[in-house]
Amino acid sequence: MSGTMRAFVMTEVGRTAVVEKPIPVPGPEEAVVRTTAALICTSDVHTVKGALPVADGATLGHEAVGVVHALGSAVEGFTEGQRVAVNAVTPCFRCDYCQRGDTSQCGGPLGGYRYTAQIDGNMAEYFIVPAAKGNLAPIPDELSDEKAAYACDMLSTGIMGAENAAIEIGDTVAVFAQGPVGLCATIGAHRLGAGRIIAVESRPERQALAKQFGADDIVDFTAGDPVEQIMDITGGVGVDAAIEAFGFPQTFEACLRVTKAGGRVSNIGYHGENPNPLQIPLDAFGLGMNGKSIRTGLCTGGNLRMQRLFRLMLSDRVDPTPMTTHRFGFDRIEEAFELMASKSDNVIKPLVTF
Amino acid sequence: MSGTMRAFVMTEVGRTAVVEKPIPVPGPEEAVVRTTAALICTSDVHTVKGALPVADGATLGHEAVGVVHALGSAVEGFTEGQRVAVNAVTPCFRCDYCQRGDTSQCGGPLGGYRYTAQIDGNMAEYFIVPAAKGNLAPIPDELSDEKAAYACDMLSTGIMGAENAAIEIGDTVAVFAQGPVGLCATIGAHRLGAGRIIAVESRPERQALAKQFGADDIVDFTAGDPVEQIMDITGGVGVDAAIEAFGFPQTFEACLRVTKAGGRVSNIGYHGENPNPLQIPLDAFGLGMNGKSIRTGLCTGGNLRMQRLFRLMLSDRVDPTPMTTHRFGFDRIEEAFELMASKSDNVIKPLVTF
C-alpha cells in the first residue's frame, strides 16, 4: 500500500504545482480511494487566492470519485475495488454539531469541509476518506463517474440552496446567477416543487442551460435592474423565495428586495471576496418585522446524501453533465485550473480524468 | 339575477336526477358562478351510495369551473364574467381550525368539504362560493377550463398526499393504486423531489399513465404480493414513504409494511366503505416505537392553493388532462355519472361541459 502519487497542490498563496506525495494510509475508520475523475471547483480558485488559511503544500480538490484502494481496520460494508464517490463535506457525524443535524458545520464553523482546509484534497491520484462508513458512497453501475462527481458538491450545494429556500408546491423562486452552483440551485428548485423559476444570468450559454434545467424566465441583469425586472415579471408582487448563488453584496440585497413579505432568502454564494459586511436594507426587511428569513448553508455531506442524488440521476430526473464544458487528463490539470481561474472559453465545469 | 337552472342531485340514497332549482343568490361574502366545466369524482359515487348524511335533493359535484355570475356586496377584487375555479374545499379561513392551518377541517372534522355535504354542490348550471375572497380563483387565460378543473380536487388532494409523505430529495416512495387521486399523488411525489417512485396498479392504461406522470417502477398486485415486490425492488430495505390512495384495509397495512423504520405513511384513500376499523400490524409498527408516522388529510382548499397548482400547469410541469378519458355535455350527466359509478370502459375521469 506504500508508494508515491502525484497531487495538485497549492504551494503558497497564488501558486500551484503538481508534486509527488506518499500515497496516504487509512486510519482505522478511514478509507483511501484511487481517483478516477474529479471536477474543478471555483472554491479551489478562491483557496489559491488565499480565501482560507491553508497549509502550504495542501492538495486541492474536493469533487472526486474513484475506486476503494484501502480500507481502515474498522471499516465494514465496503470492498476494495468498489467504485465510490465522496462528498466535498465529510462529517464525523458524532460531534455536537453533527448530532444537531448541522453536519457541514462538523466540529465548528464550516468544519465538515475538510479537503484542502484540514486534510489533503482529492485532486490527486489517491485520497483519504474520513469516517468512511458514513462518507464512502458506492456508485451504481448505471452511473458514470462524471455524473457521480456532480453529486460531490455542485448538486448537493445547489439543491441545498433550494431546500433552504423552503419551497412549497407552486412557489415562485428567483435564482441569482447561473454559474455551476446556481444552475444546480435551478435544478433543485425545479425538483422541489417550484411553480415558476426566474433565473438571473447574462451569459447566453448559461441562460440556455438554466432553461434546460427548469428555469421559466431569464432575467439578464445587463439589460436593466434585475429587481425591477423580477417585480415586473411577478406583477409587482415579488417571489416567494430567492436564492443567492453569486456571492456579491448587491445580489444579496436584491434577494431581500425581490421577496415578498414572509419570503425566504437562501444564501449559497461565497462572500469571502467582499471587503465589507453584507447589508440588509431596512425597507426590504420591514424594519425587522416583515416575516422574511435568511438562511445560509454549506454543501450537505455524507453518503446518504450521495445516494439521494444518485437516485435523481438514475431515474433521469437530473442530468448535470451538460455543465461539463471541458475535459482534461490529470496531466493537464494545471491547464484545467487556469481555465477555471480565468473563467475563459465559456467554461462552466472542467472534468479531469485520471 | 333570479331564474331557475338545472342541477344534478341525489334524490335519495341510491338515486339521482336532474332537477330544476332556483339560481342561487350570493350572501354578502359569497359569489355565484355560472358553471362551464366540471369533473365527476368517485366521492360523488360514494355520496350517492350513502357515505355521507346528505340532505335529500342535494346537488352533487365539487370539481367545477366557470365564470363569475354574481358577487356578494362585500366581495372585492373580482369582476362579473371573470373565469374562475373553486376548490372542492371552501374554508371560512377564520375559525379555530382554519387559523390552526387545518383549513380542510374548517369548523370540525371534514368541515371544509361543503359542496353536497353542507350546501348544494356544483354539478349544476350555477353554484355558490362561500368566503369568495379566499375561494374564487381566477383562471389565467393560458389555462383551459379542463386543466383548471383538475386543480379543484384531483391535483390538490394527490399532491397533498405527497406533501404529507414529507418527501426529502431523492426519497423512495410507493403509491398504492393509480386511480385519479393516486395518479395525482404520483405527480406530487415526482414534483416534490422523490428519487424513485413505485406505483402499485394492475390496469395497463393506468400503469401507462403512472409512468407518464413520473413512476419509475410499476408493481402489479395481481402478479404477487405487492409488499414482497416492493421489498424486492428496494433490496429488502423498503421505501421512505408510502401513499395510500386506494381506501382498503389491506393497502393501509401494506403501506406500513413497505416503509422502513422512521418512514411515513400518508393516507388519502377514503375508508368509508370499510365495515371494520383499520388495523396496524404490530411488527410493522415496531410495537409502537419504530419511528413511523401516519398522516391523513383532505383536499387542501382556498384560492392560493389553486394558484399554486395553476402555476405548475402554466409552466407545463404538470398536465393532468391525459386522465380525461370521457367527455359529455351536461345533458348527458346521468350517463357520465353511471360510467363513473360502474368504473367501466377504463374510465379515469369524465369531463362534463355546460
Place this chain on the structure above:
Amino acid sequence: MSGTMRAFVMTEVGRTAVVEKPIPVPGPEEAVVRTTAALICTSDVHTVKGALPVADGATLGHEAVGVVHALGSAVEGFTEGQRVAVNAVTPCFRCDYCQRGDTSQCGGPLGGYRYTAQIDGNMAEYFIVPAAKGNLAPIPDELSDEKAAYACDMLSTGIMGAENAAIEIGDTVAVFAQGPVGLCATIGAHRLGAGRIIAVESRPERQALAKQFGADDIVDFTAGDPVEQIMDITGGVGVDAAIEAFGFPQTFEACLRVTKAGGRVSNIGYHGENPNPLQIPLDAFGLGMNGKSIRTGLCTGGNLRMQRLFRLMLSDRVDPTPMTTHRFGFDRIEEAFELMASKSDNVIKPLVTF
C-alpha cells in the same frame, strides 16, 4: 348606537391630543368593542415620532380589551356585553399572505397591523374589530382585563420571538434587552423548552423581572462587551439561538456573533430608528455558509393565538402583570403616554383603564 366618544390621537407628527370622535359603527363582518383597559406600547411612541405614514388625527393604541358593544350583521357566535380582547394584529385571514400563514403580513408587508396604521387605534372608548369572527377573543371569567391585555401584543410578539428562534429542548438562548417585548421573549424561551436563558440587560429592575420570568444568567452590557460575556458563559461555544429585542444595529450584529454555527437569530426589535442598513459581519456569517439563519416577524394575531396565550395564564404558567409598573385612568392618558415616551420612573408598561 350613535354618539361620540373620547379618543387619544396623534394630531400631527410629534403631537397628541384627546379628541371627540363618533362611536364607530361596525360593517357586516366587523364588531365594535367598548374599551375597558389598554396598555401603552413603545410602538405608539415610535408612531408619534413619525415612524409610520399615519393619517393626521389617527387614534393611537393597539393593546386593548373591553366588552362587545355592537356586532356586524354577518358576525355570529358572540354576544353584546361579552368580555373580549383583540390582538394588535387583525388579519383578514383570506388574502394570499394570510392563506400562506403570514397573517401578520396580511395583504402585504406589516399589513396585519391595522390599528393606527390603517384604521383608528383602540386607545379610545370604543374601537372597531375587523374580521370579527377571527379576531374577537372572548376572555375567560378567571382572567383579569390586565392579563388579557398582555396577550394583545407583548406576549404574542415576545413568544413569537422565541418561536422563530426554533428552540429545541435544552437549547441555550440569549435574549438581547429586557424591555417589555424582550421580557416576553424570555417568557417564551422559558416556555418553549430552553435549557439555559441568558438575558442581556443593564437596569436592575428589568434584570430582576428577567430572572423571575425564566432567565438563568444576566449579562449587563454596561459591564463589558456582551458578546464576550456570553461566549464566556457558554465556554466559548456560543448559544443555539439569539433573540434581538432591542432594535439596534449593534445588538443585531451581536446576535450573529454569539450564535454557534447552525444557530438561529430571531429578530423582534423594531429597526425603524436606524438611519443605515443593518450589517452582517462576514466572519459571524461564515462568509454566507455557516448554517445560520435570521428570521423576522410581527406579532402573531387572531383569536386562536389569544386563546393559546390565555391558557398559559389560566394555568398560571405565565403571569405578565409584574410588568405593569404604572396605572392610570383614561383621563390621565397623556400623562401615561409621556411616561412611556420618556422611559422615566423605571416604567415598563403603563396600564390605562376606562
Place this chain on the structure above:
Amino acid sequence: MSGTMRAFVMTEVGRTAVVEKPIPVPGPEEAVVRTTAALICTSDVHTVKGALPVADGATLGHEAVGVVHALGSAVEGFTEGQRVAVNAVTPCFRCDYCQRGDTSQCGGPLGGYRYTAQIDGNMAEYFIVPAAKGNLAPIPDELSDEKAAYACDMLSTGIMGAENAAIEIGDTVAVFAQGPVGLCATIGAHRLGAGRIIAVESRPERQALAKQFGADDIVDFTAGDPVEQIMDITGGVGVDAAIEAFGFPQTFEACLRVTKAGGRVSNIGYHGENPNPLQIPLDAFGLGMNGKSIRTGLCTGGNLRMQRLFRLMLSDRVDPTPMTTHRFGFDRIEEAFELMASKSDNVIKPLVTF
C-alpha cells in the same frame, strides 16, 4: 484492565440471576464505564418476559451512569475517571438511518437500542459504550448520579413523546397513563409549551406527581370513560394532541378519539404485550381524512441529547427525582427487579447504586 465483575442477567425467559462476567474491554471507538448508579426500567421486565429475542445470559439494564474506566484507542476528548452517563440508545450516527435523523432506528427497526438486545446491558459493574465520541455524556459536577440517570431513558423518551406531539404554544394535551414514562411526557408537554395538560391516571401517588410535574387536570379512568371525561373538560372539542404512554389498544384508540380534527397522536407506549394489531376506529380517523397524524418513536439517544436534558435539570426546570420511590444497593438487585416486575408498594422507579 482485565478481571471479572458482577452482572444482573436474564438466564432464560422468565429467569434472572447475578453472575460473574469478564470486565469488558473497549474496541477502538468504544469506552468502558464503571457503573455507579442505575435505574430499573419496565422494559427490563418486558425483556425477561420474552418481549425481545435476547441471547440467554444477556445482561439487563440500560439506564446507567458511572465513571470512565477505559477508553478505546480512537476515542478522544474524555478522560478516565470522568463522571459520565450513557443514553439507553447508543447510535452509530453513521448508517443511513442515523444520517436520516432516525438515530434510534440505527441500522434498522429499534436498532439504536443495543443494551441487552444486541450487547450486554449496563445493570453490571462495568459496561461497554459503543461509538463513545457520540455516546459518552460527561455529567456536570452540580448534577447527582441519580438525576443524570433519569436522562438515560425516562426523560429522553417522555420528552420525545411530547416532541412528537408537535405541541404549539398553549395547546391542550392529554397524556394517557402516568407511569414513569408518562410522567416524563407530562414534564415534556409542560416544558414544550402546552397550555393545558390533562393526565389520565388512577393511582393517587401518580396523580400527585403528575400535578407536580405540570398536569392541570387529572382524569381517573376508573371513575368513568376517560374519553368522555376529556371531551367534557375541553367543552366537547377535544385536545390538540394526545400522548399514549400506556401500551394498550384501548388507550391508543382513546388517543384518536380525544384529539380534534388535525390533532396529533404520539405513541410512546410499548405494545409488545398486545396479542392483536392495534385498531384505528374509522369515525375517530375521519375515514382517513380528518387531518390527524400518528407518530411513534424510541428514546432519543446520543450525548447531545443528554446535555440538553442535563441543562433542564441544572437550571431546576426539571427535577425527576420524586419518581425515585425505592433505593437499593446492587447486592439487592434481584429484590429491586422483583419490585418493578410486581409493580407493588407503589413503586415508580427503583434506583440501584453500586
